[in-house]
Amino acid sequence: MPVHFxxxxxxxxxxxxxxxxxxxxxxxxxxxxxxxxxxxxxxVLGLLLALMLVVSGFRQLRVLEYxxxxxLSLCPTWPKVTLALLALPFFSSMVITNDVALLVFxxxxxxxxxxxxxxxTRTVIWQTLAANLGxxxxxxxxxxxxxxxxxxxxxxxxxxxxxxxxxxxAAVWLVFLAWSITGRDLQxxxxxxxxxxxxxxxxxxxxxxxxLAGVFRILDVRYAVAVTVAAVALGNRRLxxxxxxxxLCTFVAFFVFIGxxxxxxxxxxxxxxxxxxxxxxxxxxxxxxxxVSNVPATMLLAGFTQDAKALLLxxxxxxxxxxxxxxxxxxxxxxxxxxxxxxxxxYLRMFLFYNFSGLLVLGTIVYVALLR
Numbered sequence: 001m002p003v004h005f006x007x008x009x010x011x012x013x014x015x016x017x018x019x020x021x022x023x024x025x026x027x028x029x030x031x032x033x034x035x036x037x038x039x040x041x042x043x044v045l046g047l048l049l050a051l052m053l054v055v056s057g058f059r060q061l062r063v064l065e066y067x068x069x070x071x072l073s074l075c076p077t078w079p080k081v082t083l084a085l086l087a088l089p090f091f092s093s094m095v096i097t098n099d100v101a102l103l104v105f106x107x108x109x110x111x112x113x114x115x116x117x118x119x120x121t122r123t124v125i126w127q128t129l130a131a132n133l134g135x136x137x138x139x140x141x142x143x144x145x146x147x148x149x150x151x152x153x154x155x156x157x158x159x160x161x162x163x164x165x166x167x168x169x170a171a172v173w174l175v176f177l178a179w180s181i182t183g184r185d186l187q188x189x190x191x192x193x194x195x196x197x198x199x200x201x202x203x204x205x206x207x208x209x210x211x212l213a214g215v216f217r218i219l220d221v222r223y224a225v226a227v228t229v230a231a232v233a234l235g236n237r238r239l240x241x242x243x244x245x246x247x248l249c250t251f252v253a254f255f256v257f258i259g260x261x262x263x264x265x266x267x268x269x270x271x272x273x274x275x276x277x278x279x280x281x282x283x284x285x286x287x288x289x290x291x292v293s294n295v296p297a298t299m300l301l302a303g304f305t306q307d308a309k310a311l312l313l314x315x316x317x318x319x320x321x322x323x324x325x326x327x328x329x330x331x332x333x334x335x336x337x338x339x340x341x342x343x344x345x346x347y348l349r350m351f352l353f354y355n356f357s358g359l360l361v362l363g364t365i366v367y368v369a370l371l372r
Contacts, residue, residue: 018250018292018293018295018296018327019246019249019250019253021292021296022249022250022253022254022257022296023249023253025253025254025257026252026253026254026256026257026260029256029257029260029261030256030260032260032264033260033261033263033264035256035259035260036259038259039255039256039258039259039260040252040255040256040259041147041150041151041251041255043150043221043222044146044147044150044151044251045248045251045252046221046222046225047140047146047150047211047214047215047221047224047225048143048146048247048248048251049225049229049243049248050207050211050214050224050225050228050229051097051140051211052242052243052244053207053228053229053232053239053240053243054204054207054208054211054228054232055096055097055100056239056242056243057200057203057204057207057232057236057239058096058204058208059100059103059104059242060196060236060239061195061196061197061200061201061204062193062194062195062196063195063196063201064088064092064096064101064104064105065104065108065193066193066195067088068084068088068104068105068108069108069190069191069192069193071084071087071088072084072085072108072112072190073190078116078118078181078182079178079179079181079182081112081116082123082126082178082181083175083178083179085105085108085109085112085123085127086123086126086127086130086174086177086178087130087174088101088105088108089101089102089104089105089127089130089131089134090130090131090133090134090170090171090174091134092104092105092134093130093131093132093134093135093141093142094134094135094137094138094140094141095138095140095141095208097135097140097141097142097143097328098131098132098134098135098141098142098326098328099131099142099244099327099328099331101131101134101135102127102128102131102328102331102332102335103331103335105127105131106124106127106331106332106335106336107335108190109123109124109127110124110335110336110339111190111191112190115190121336121340121343121346121347121350122177122181122350122354124332124335124336124347125332125347125350125351125354125355126174126177126178126354127332128328128329128332128333128351129170129173129174129320129354129355129358130170130174131328131332132319132320132326132328132329133166133167133170133174133319133320133358133362134167134170135328136163136166136167136170136316136317136319137160137163137164137166137167138159138160138163139154139156139159139215139216140211140212140215142294142295142316142319142326142328143247143251143295144294144295144297144298144299144312144315144316145159145163145312145316146215147251147295147298147299147302148298148302148308148311148312148315149215151302151308152302152306152308154308156216158309159312162308162309162312162313162370163312163313163316165365165366165369165370166313166316166317166362166366169362169365169366170362173358173362203231203235207228207231207232210224210227210228211224211225211228250295250296251299254296254299254300255299257300258299258300258302258303259303261303262303262304267304268304271303271304271305272304275301275304275305275307278307278309278310278371279310279367279371281301281305281307281310281311281314282310282311282313282314282366282367282371283314283367284301284314285297285298285301285310285311285313285314285315285318286314286315286317286318286359286363287318288300288301288318289314289315289318289319289321289325289326290318290321290322290324290325291322291324292324293324293325293326293327294315294316294318294319294325294326295315295327297315297318298311298315301315309370309371310371313366313370313371317359317362317363317366318359320355320356320358320359320362320363321355321356321359322352322355323348323351323352325355329351329355333347333348333351
């Protein structure tokens with residue numbers, strides 16, 4: 001049993017390098033500073049767990065696939081199909097997170113490409129942009145947003161004022177991309193999608209409203225999480241097997257690491273020197289995200305700055321750029337290369353072109369318009 005456990009842990013650590021790095025940092029820093037339980041933000045962990053369970057319930061009912069199929073059936077040309085394929089992850093990511101949106105809608109794009117005999121390399125890359133940028137708008141759009149919203153106790157209005165410009169600019173850009181391609185009339189014949197029972201749909205809809213009430217502080221987060229977890233445990237406990245526990249463990253490890261580092265006087269002095277202005281916080285978050293992904297960058301920098309707006313914009317815009325800048329980008333990449341392994345190089349070149357183009361243009365506009 002111990003041997004099997006050790007082997008399982010090694011397998012997980014090799015597969016999830018971000019989790020491995022976070023655990024190493026937490027352990028090493030704990031050798032210097034005594035870790036404190038207060039460093040762990042249980043509110044964020046609870047909300048993430050509750051939202052994962054509810055979203056897994058909707059995925060099991062195939063709600064998103066059903067909505068996507070109905071929308072695509074109304075599109076007579078390839079540009080309109082492309083626009084629909086971008087709109088689906090753009091808007092859905094605002095509620096179900098960018099990761100889940102790509103897990104659901106990238107396969108739909110691949111199916112459309114097969115039926116229409118179209119190369120969907122650009123479409124999948126644009127879907128990735130749509131999910132990463134659409135999720136910027138709301139606190140529950142992605143993990144870093146939820147963390148910042150909770151950590152800094154932001155008002156919803158303040159949060160939306162910070163993110164609305166990025167969302168609007170992204171929407172304009174995506175529409176331009178969709179209409180830049182040509183295409184003839186076509187007739188899609190997508191496979192039928194059997195929607196789950198209305199009773200289950202109502203059940204998960206109520207739980208989603210409960211989670212959102214917790215996110216927006218209409219209801220005590222502890223009650224919202226407790227009721228959601230208990231309801232799922234009684235109604236469909238198999239959903240606990242679909243939770244991304246590696247992400248939760250990564251959060252715990254970074255909470256410990258950040259709490260330990262924040263207690264060191266040298267780190268406090270260095271961070272104060274580096275994060276001296278809103279522009280510095282923004283650029284640091286944007287650049288750091290390119291190397292360690294925007295979720296770890298957020299949690300690392302949040303311990304050393306009170307400038308929530310600059311940090312939020314830096315790590316959200318910083319989700320563009322490299323493949324690892326946002327872990328959601330890795331999801332769409334893996335889904336694409338599983339079906340088109342011979343196009344890996346083409347995909348990566350296109351991905352870097354569109355992402356760094358967006359990073360340069362959007363990053364500059366946001367900096368000039370909101371932070372100068």
